[in-house]
Amino acid sequence: TFSADGKFAGGIIAPYTVYKGKAALSAAPVLPTFSKMDSGSLKVDRRGSIMLTFWPAIGERKYDWEKRQRFALSATEVGSLISLGSKDSCEFFHDPSMLSSNAGQVRKNLSVKPNDSGYFISLTVVNNIQQTNDRFSVPVSTAEFAVMRAAFSFALPHLMGWDRYTNQLPKKMRFCWNVL
Amino acid sequence: TFSADGKFAGGIIAPYTVYKGKAALSAAPVLPTFSKMDSGSLKVDRRGSIMLTFWPAIGERKYDWEKRQRFALSATEVGSLISLGSKDSCEFFHDPSMLSSNAGQVRKNLSVKPNDSGYFISLTVVNNIQQTNDRFSVPVSTAEFAVMRAAFSFALPHLMGWDRYTNQLPKKMRFCWNVL
Amino acid sequence: TFSADGKFAGGIIAPYTVYKGKAALSAAPVLPTFSKMDSGSLKVDRRGSIMLTFWPAIGERKYDWEKRQRFALSATEVGSLISLGSKDSCEFFHDPSMLSSNAGQVRKNLSVKPNDSGYFISLTVVNNIQQTNDRFSVPVSTAEFAVMRAAFSFALPHLMGWDRYTNQLPKKMRFCWNVL
Amino acid sequence: TFSADGKFAGGIIAPYTVYKGKAALSAAPVLPTFSKMDSGSLKVDRRGSIMLTFWPAIGERKYDWEKRQRFALSATEVGSLISLGSKDSCEFFHDPSMLSSNAGQVRKNLSVKPNDSGYFISLTVVNNIQQTNDRFSVPVSTAEFAVMRAAFSFALPHLMGWDRYTNQLPKKMRFCWNVL
Numbered sequence: 001t002f003s004a005d006g007k008f009a010g011g012i013i014a015p016y017t018v019y020k021g022k023a024a025l026s027a028a029p030v031l032p033t034f035s036k037m038d039s040g041s042l043k044v045d046r047r048g049s050i051m052l053t054f055w056p057a058i059g060e061r062k063y064d065w066e067k068r069q070r071f072a073l074s075a076t077e078v079g080s081l082i083s084l085g086s087k088d089s090c091e092f093f094h095d096p097s098m099l100s101s102n103a104g105q106v107r108k109n110l111s112v113k114p115n116d117s118g119y120f121i122s123l124t125v126v127n128n129i130q131q132t133n134d135r136f137s138v139p140v141s142t143a144e145f146a147v148m149r150a151a152f153s154f155a156l157p158h159l160m161g162w163d164r165y166t167n168q169l170p171k172k173m174r175f176c177w178n179v180l
Numbered sequence: 181t182f183s184a185d186g187k188f189a190g191g192i193i194a195p196y197t198v199y200k201g202k203a204a205l206s207a208a209p210v211l212p213t214f215s216k217m218d219s220g221s222l223k224v225d226r227r228g229s230i231m232l233t234f235w236p237a238i239g240e241r242k243y244d245w246e247k248r249q250r251f252a253l254s255a256t257e258v259g260s261l262i263s264l265g266s267k268d269s270c271e272f273f274h275d276p277s278m279l280s281s282n283a284g285q286v287r288k289n290l291s292v293k294p295n296d297s298g299y300f301i302s303l304t305v306v307n308n309i310q311q312t313n314d315r316f317s318v319p320v321s322t323a324e325f326a327v328m329r330a331a332f333s334f335a336l337p338h339l340m341g342w343d344r345y346t347n348q349l350p351k352k353m354r355f356c357w358n359v360l
Numbered sequence: 361t362f363s364a365d366g367k368f369a370g371g372i373i374a375p376y377t378v379y380k381g382k383a384a385l386s387a388a389p390v391l392p393t394f395s396k397m398d399s400g401s402l403k404v405d406r407r408g409s410i411m412l413t414f415w416p417a418i419g420e421r422k423y424d425w426e427k428r429q430r431f432a433l434s435a436t437e438v439g440s441l442i443s444l445g446s447k448d449s450c451e452f453f454h455d456p457s458m459l460s461s462n463a464g465q466v467r468k469n470l471s472v473k474p475n476d477s478g479y480f481i482s483l484t485v486v487n488n489i490q491q492t493n494d495r496f497s498v499p500v501s502t503a504e505f506a507v508m509r510a511a512f513s514f515a516l517p518h519l520m521g522w523d524r525y526t527n528q529l530p531k532k533m534r535f536c537w538n539v540l
Numbered sequence: 541t542f543s544a545d546g547k548f549a550g551g552i553i554a555p556y557t558v559y560k561g562k563a564a565l566s567a568a569p570v571l572p573t574f575s576k577m578d579s580g581s582l583k584v585d586r587r588g589s590i591m592l593t594f595w596p597a598i599g600e601r602k603y604d605w606e607k608r609q610r611f612a613l614s615a616t617e618v619g620s621l622i623s624l625g626s627k628d629s630c631e632f633f634h635d636p637s638m639l640s641s642n643a644g645q646v647r648k649n650l651s652v653k654p655n656d657s658g659y660f661i662s663l664t665v666v667n668n669i670q671q672t673n674d675r676f677s678v679p680v681s682t683a684e685f686a687v688m689r690a691a692f693s694f695a696l697p698h699l700m701g702w703d704r705y706t707n708q709l710p711k712k713m714r715f716c717w718n719v720l
Contacts, residue, residue: 194524
């Protein structure tokens with residue numbers, strides 16, 4: 001937090017995590033980075049996201065963090081999740097090497113499907129380079145999904161950088177900071 | 181408020197309270213605590229909650245604060261409450277001594293059940309050590325529940341520590357803090 | 361704004377106003393006041409509200425501010441408004457002199473009733489001391505009511521003082537302010 | 541951001557943009573300006589808005605920014621958009637020269653109409669002075685509209701200046717500002 005100009009100053013570690021039988025799933029926001037333009041304006045450089053992390057169970061209440069896989073939800077994908085009706089499903093495809101020479105070598109697929117008591121959130125990662133194929137599926141209860149919906153809705157304007165558009169702080173204060 | 185590094189600097193007392201015939205019920209957020217890691221990051225130490233407090237009526241508009249009982253709603257339980265449909269009910273069980281030698285000696289049970297004009301929110305506390313059995317039931321109107329829903333939704337990201345993920349403050353300000 | 365300890369330091373004037381044929385209606389939040397306790401905690405002293413102001417039209421696009429009447433919505437009344445279904449109505453009664461010797465002399469009645477394109481929001485003020493009886497009725501479109509709903513929902517935690525429960529600002533910063 | 545007294549101190553550039561076959565559409569908040577009154581209060585001078593910008597495609601993934609047209613959504617129009625049901629449509633008309641000698645020469649018309657997978661957002665600008673007639677139509681998916689709804693809802697209180705009504709900052713800090 002307190003990041004500016006594309007640099008960071010000590011992060012916050014406050015994921016929302018659910019531990020289930022076969023895997024754990026955590027979600028945490030990743031803020032956008034900004035760059036300063038010649039005009040003095042700050043422009044969004046890299047958009048923010050909600051980072052989902054899945055890691056497998058390897059025994060009772062034991063999970064293997066080394067085997068984690070990630071999926072970064074864009075603002076629009078977050079929009080899709082928070083507007084999901086109780087019977088709706090959605091699915092996203094990512095290629096982390098898109099536009100590089102490794103394009104198509106790794107395919108990530110996230111799906112959200114309704115079940116009797118909430119949703120299944122599943123991630124498949126097919127990696128042709130490392131010859132691996134990982135699949136995680138985590139049942140998320142209606143209450144847990146409500147937390148995600150509320151937390152993602154709260155985070156969304158921050159991911160977009162819209163929380164910077166505020167008028168709470170008068171100009172004098174900005175001056176104060178610069179002087180100190 | 182203004183808590184950091186697990187310390188506090190003067191609290192805020194602003195519960196939302198409803199006074200009814202047999203008991204009063206108040207709700208107030210309890211913020212998470214953070215600890216600083218070697219990396220400089222702040223990590224959530226103890227999760228926040230919404231603290232519900234019930235205390236009995238002992239006469240007309242008189243209530244006995246000494247006989248209060250508490251129930252701390254976790255983020256997921258808050259998620260359950262704010263997503264409750266007008267015909268839905270929910271129920272939570274807590275054991276405040278869980279994982280200690282007194283496990284099972286005190287059982288707390290909170291239930292939320294719809295009625296004609298809102299919900300009944302009830303708390304039962306069975307304490308085998310003190311040989312007590314307290315039960316409170318408070319009718320909460322639709323309007324009062326709407327206040328709780330809005331206030332709990334507002335508080336939820338703060339309970340989770342997600343309000344720390346923001347980018348409102350420019351870097352210069354951070355410098356100011358570090359120097360002092 | 362920036363009020364603390366029950367004192368004020370220059371207000372904000374940013375009402376949401378709709379001008380209609382027979383009257384104008386504006387809405388603006390009134391923040392709670394706090395008092396500092398011996399423990400150093402801040403306690404809500406007087407609860408906040410949404411102040412509704414009605415004033416009559418006296419010609420084309422001319423309104424008489426001197427003839428205004430006010431109605432202060434409590435947090436629970438705001439909860440009632442923001443949870444109103446499109447076919448629902450609600451009604452509130454206030455006695456501004458309640459608990460004083462003038463109790464019952466002034467009666468204020470606010471009603472919100474659905475119409476084809478939104479709601480009628482009406483205020484009746486019967487003042488037995490001044491022998492007056494004022495009635496205002498303002499048609500509020502669905503879009504205008506959506507603005508009120510969003511703005512009132514935003515304001516609600518602030519009226520309750522719950523925005524004070526946040527953990528965005530580290531302790532060092534507070535120190536900084538005190539030194540200056 | 542950090543604007544006060546009607547002046548600005550370096551802006552934020554963080555629009556939400558969707559690029560489609562025939563045109564691109566971006567949305568970004570424009571904050572209100574305030575003026576200081578003799579009483580020391582800050583009064584909203586010019587209301588904020590959500591600025592929509594449309595610009596045409598001129599080839600595959602190429603868009604012509606020079607040919608952009610704008611439409612500034614007022615708070616009430618934003619209220620209309622965020623309360624739109626999935627089958628609803630809405631339409632707004634603006635005359636940017638209203639109340640000037642050029643009144644009626646330029647007519648802008650924004651419409652939002654449901655389709656199978658979200659909405660069509662269309663802008664028509666008829667300019668009698670420059671003898672031009674521009675029309676843009678952008679299909680916005682349900683997920684993209686959900687992002688707009690969440691971001692516009694977040695921005696709405698800021699457009700109205702209601703974010704200035706907050707009580708998060710203690711008095712000492714205010715003192716700092718006044719001294720500088």
